[in-house]
Amino acid sequence: MWRDVRAELAKQAYRPASWLLLAIGVVLSATFAHAVPYAGYRGAASGAPGAGRGLAEMLPAQFAGNAIAGTPVFVGALALIFGVLVAGGEYGYATWKTVLVQQPSRATVYTAKLVTVAVGALLLVLALLAVSAAASAVIAALEDQPGGWPSGTAVLRGAGAGWLVTTMWGTLGVLLAVALRSVALPVGLGLVWLLAVQNLLAAIAAPLLDWVAALQKGLPGANAGSLVAALGAPTGTPGVAPLVGAGQAALVVAGYLAGFALLAGWLLRARDLD
Amino acid sequence: MTTNPVETHGLGKRYGGTVAVRDLDLTVRPGEVYGFLGPNGAGKTTTLRMLLGLIRPTSGGVRLFGAPPGPGSLRHVGALVEGPAFYPYLSGRRNLAVLADHAGVPRSRAGTALARVGLTGRAGDRYSGYSLGMKQRLGLAAALLKEPRLLVLDEPTNGLDPAGMAEMRRTIRALADGGCTVLLSSHLLAEVEQICDRVGVLHGGRLVAESTVEELRTGGALRVVAGPEDRARDRVVALLGAERVRADDGGALLVDVERDQAPRVNAELVRAGVDVHELCWSEPDLERRFLELTGGDPDVA
Numbered sequence: 001m002w003r004d005v006r007a008e009l010a011k012q013a014y015r016p017a018s019w020l021l022l023a024i025g026v027v028l029s030a031t032f033a034h035a036v037p038y039a040g041y042r043g044a045a046s047g048a049p050g051a052g053r054g055l056a057e058m059l060p061a062q063f064a065g066n067a068i069a070g071t072p073v074f075v076g077a078l079a080l081i082f083g084v085l086v087a088g089g090e091y092g093y094a095t096w097k098t099v100l101v102q103q104p105s106r107a108t109v110y111t112a113k114l115v116t117v118a119v120g121a122l123l124l125v126l127a128l129l130a131v132s133a134a135a136s137a138v139i140a141a142l143e144d145q146p147g148g149w150p151s152g153t154a155v156l157r158g159a160g161a162g163w164l165v166t167t168m169w170g171t172l173g174v175l176l177a178v179a180l181r182s183v184a185l186p187v188g189l190g191l192v193w194l195l196a197v198q199n200l201l202a203a204i205a206a207p208l209l210d211w212v213a214a215l216q217k218g219l220p221g222a223n224a225g226s227l228v229a230a231l232g233a234p235t236g237t238p239g240v241a242p243l244v245g246a247g248q249a250a251l252v253v254a255g256y257l258a259g260f261a262l263l264a265g266w267l268l269r270a271r272d273l274d
Numbered sequence: 275m276t277t278n279p280v281e282t283h284g285l286g287k288r289y290g291g292t293v294a295v296r297d298l299d300l301t302v303r304p305g306e307v308y309g310f311l312g313p314n315g316a317g318k319t320t321t322l323r324m325l326l327g328l329i330r331p332t333s334g335g336v337r338l339f340g341a342p343p344g345p346g347s348l349r350h351v352g353a354l355v356e357g358p359a360f361y362p363y364l365s366g367r368r369n370l371a372v373l374a375d376h377a378g379v380p381r382s383r384a385g386t387a388l389a390r391v392g393l394t395g396r397a398g399d400r401y402s403g404y405s406l407g408m409k410q411r412l413g414l415a416a417a418l419l420k421e422p423r424l425l426v427l428d429e430p431t432n433g434l435d436p437a438g439m440a441e442m443r444r445t446i447r448a449l450a451d452g453g454c455t456v457l458l459s460s461h462l463l464a465e466v467e468q469i470c471d472r473v474g475v476l477h478g479g480r481l482v483a484e485s486t487v488e489e490l491r492t493g494g495a496l497r498v499v500a501g502p503e504d505r506a507r508d509r510v511v512a513l514l515g516a517e518r519v520r521a522d523d524g525g526a527l528l529v530d531v532e533r534d535q536a537p538r539v540n541a542e543l544v545r546a547g548v549d550v551h552e553l554c555w556s557e558p559d560l561e562r563r564f565l566e567l568t569g570g571d572p573d574v575a
């Protein structure tokens with residue numbers, strides 16, 4: 001089993017796209033959590049989103065929340081693409097047969113893929129934390145502010161929440177790839193859901209229709225947003241809003257993760273592989 | 275008693291209305307090279323996929339070394355199914371290293387396998403830059419990683435140049451001589467004839483003929499070009515009986531006799547004053563046999 005994990009990790013580590021996704025996540029996060037708000041604070045770009053944020057939100061004390069603020073939507077989208085690549089690559093390159101005739105069971109390879117998605121998500125979250133910490137320290141130095149850091153527990157909880165949310169989106173990517181047996185369509189549909197449908201529901205449908213508002217509280221994005229909001233992500237960020245309590249949100253997100261994983265595993269087991 | 279590397283019983287696969295394979299009973303014995311011959315769409319690849327557990331039969335079953343296909347029974351099986359498929363962004367060597375991990379064998383086997391297929395020089399290059407023949411070689415190298423006791427190869431010479439084909443056949447033969455059982459598919463009769471011990475002809479998902487290559491080769495005839503034609507024919511018929519003599523398209527006689535009877539036929543003709551222009555042994559027209567067996571229909575099955 002661990003050798004299958006090693007094989008899966010190697011497949012992703014040597015794939016340039018994986019690192020590109022990580023780099024995009026880090027750059028976007030640094031831009032929207034620190035660079036743009038700071039520029040806005042300095043009066044340079046007053047119309048930009050997040051530009052009105054106060055200095056206190058950019059300082060080291062808030063770095064963990066800022067780091068994971070993107071996970072409900074855009075960082076989540078990157079994690080979803082990663083998940084699609086991990087599972088869908090085998091369909092796209094027609095390599096399932098190449099792998100499976102070497103004798104590992106489907107269940108073993110599949111589990112190794114889930115582990116790989118979790119490892120990738122962890123790396124992404126750690127990178128976001130590191131960049132957020134560095135950016136906040138720079139801002140504190142520039143503004144001559146005291147660099148009070150959050151407690152270790154707070155950072156760990158933020159990291160854990162970010163990891164849970166990104167792994168959940170990555171697993172949704174795995175499910176879409178297995179269900180649709182490809183790469184392009186799952187990425188497209190996943191992004192439509194994450195970036196468009198969720199936003200439309202939250203911004204347009206939920207305020208008009210009570211039942212949509214109620215339904216929304218059961219969706220993965222809203223729960224992910226509530227979870228990171230509870231752990232310090234600024235609520236101005238798209239998708240971040242405290243709709244439900246943190247404990248419930250964590251449970252629902254974990255439930256979706258498990259559900260996606262089980263459903264994809266069942267589909268992979270049940271169907272023929274060309 | 276040794277268990278047969280491959281056994282299928284009533285094996286069938288249906289895709290909606292298409293029956294890809296029907297009621298197939300196949301046995302591949304230890305140490306033999308079994309050729310699976312059939313035109314496009316005959317069901318060769320489908321059968322091999324079922325053997326390897328990639329797709330599920332809709333009827334019947336498969337045994338590999340006595341066990342159903344799965345991680346256990348695939349331990350000693352190397353396979354190349356319907357063309358090579360690898361990660362394009364990895365080098366040939368790294369591809370094999372990843373597969374060695376999946377196979378649970380040392381990564382160092384990658385180097386050995388690459389050497390065996392003559393790919394060592396390009397092993398560090400990305401797979402996406404390989405030529406078709408190099409990809410095919412890497413496919414064989416992957417099949418050899420486990421040092422298998424059964425090799426399942428789907429059209430292994432596809433895409434190879436003539437030298438590459440000859441080399442691939444030599445490699446397969448050498449593996450077989452080393453005790454490895456081989457099941458290979460092909461639509462090239464000549465290829466199967468060269469490297470196989472036994473041949474099964476698949477057509478429309480059915481095994482329509484099965485024989486040893488020796489048996490296929492028998493049925494050759496003595497080809498006689500002599501004149502006048504009817505006199506020559508009368509003499510040979512008098513000597514051997516009418517059922518042994520037929521004419522081919524070009525007016526030559528095809529005489530169904532043992533090889534050592536040729537001098538007798540010749541002597542008889544000469545004695546009767548017939549001019550013998552040509553007397554030669556004609557190999558059986560395997561291509562025609564094959565077409566007969568598969569209905570000679572140029573359309574896909």
Ligand SMILES: Nc1ncnc2c1ncn2[C@@H]1O[C@H](COP(=O)(O)OP(=O)(O)OP(=O)(O)O)[C@@H](O)[C@H]1O
Nearest residue numbers: 289292294312313314315316317318319320321461
């Ligand atoms: N996934 C599939 N869905 C539907 N039909 C299929 C599928 N796979 C194979 N078939 C059908 O099964 C039949 C046998 O196909 P198969 O690939 O086994 O032929 P083959 O003997 O390998 O041919 P070739 O020499 O062209 O490789 C064909 O009619 C094919 O269309």
Ligand SMILES: [Mg+2]
Nearest residue numbers: 318319356428
């Ligand atoms: Mg085929």
